[in-house]
Amino acid sequence: MFYTIHETLIASKRAPLLTGLSAAMVGLALFVVGLFGLAAYNVRVYMETLEERVEVVAYLRDDATTAEIAEMAGALSSLPPVLAVDVVTKSEALERAYSELPEFSEILSDLAVNPLPASLEIQLRPGNRTAETADRIAEQAGFYPAVEEVQYGQEWVVKLFTLRRMGVVTTTVLGTAFAVVAALIIGTAVRIAIFARREEIKIMQLVGARDGFIHRPFLLEGGITGAIGGALALALTYTTFWSVFNYLFTISWIPWEWAGIGVSAGIVFGVFASGYAVRKHLREI
Secondary structure, X not given: OHHHHHHHHHHXXXXXXXXXXXXXXXXXXXXXXXXHXXXXXXXXXXXXXXXXXXXXXXEEOXXXXXXXXXXXXXXXXXXXXXXXXXEEOHHHHHXXXXXXXXXXXXXXXXXXXXXXXXXXXXXXXXXXXXXXXXXXXXXXXXXXXXXXXXXXXXXXXXXXXXXXXXXXXXXXXXXXXXXXXXXXXXXXXXXXXXXXXXXXXXXXXXXXXXXXXXXXXXXXXXXHHHHHHHHHHHHHHHXXXXXXXXXXXXOOOOOHHHHHHHHHHHHHHHHHHHHHHHHHHHOOO
16 A cells, blocks of 8 residues: 555656646536536526426316316316316406506506406426426316416426426536546556556566556556546536625525535546556556
């Protein structure tokens, strides 16, 4: 173990620029992932807030009877994706309009007849607040003769879930691109270290040193490089979060479990990149 640590320190001193560049590239790759992870997390929080408001509203005909409305509400409530069905009468709809749209209160008060229809507000269960489920429930509600129109904000619900998918794809593509660059730089650093110690490695191989014994210093160096890169990415991501939170708008910090996974990913990435490079380049000497 002492030999492994000693050789790792020597290798870092031998090519400090490459070691630093490797750590910086790992950090940059993970920072891009962390940045999009921060954005994706806040989009998810925002979307969860919006999803709580995803509901299907069935507007009723004026001649709908109380019995028909009760039958519809009971049938729709029994559907598995439905959490609750609230009946909103014409008078309740008018009261909401007065409270939520005060600028139109004078116009509404001048009307001789209440123009707002009664409706059924169909709330969906968590996990079922998707465009597909809302569309299916809307279609079922529309089968009833007493229903005049069904709405659930089709356009913005679809855009909401499209935005989520785009965020995942973008994070994956950019993170992978930077990770490939980081792997190439780590591989170059390992190759230079192997070339600088080629005579020593040949002697060790001649006296029977196992490959694992020769590999360990390089793997440790890769792990340390990855850990530094992971810590750098975490610092950059938190700095970005702090700047946005204090100077632009309120956002939420990612769960610290995610941050721990990010740093661990840097270590694992560094070890694997070094392991691949050392196996490849040792065959060349």
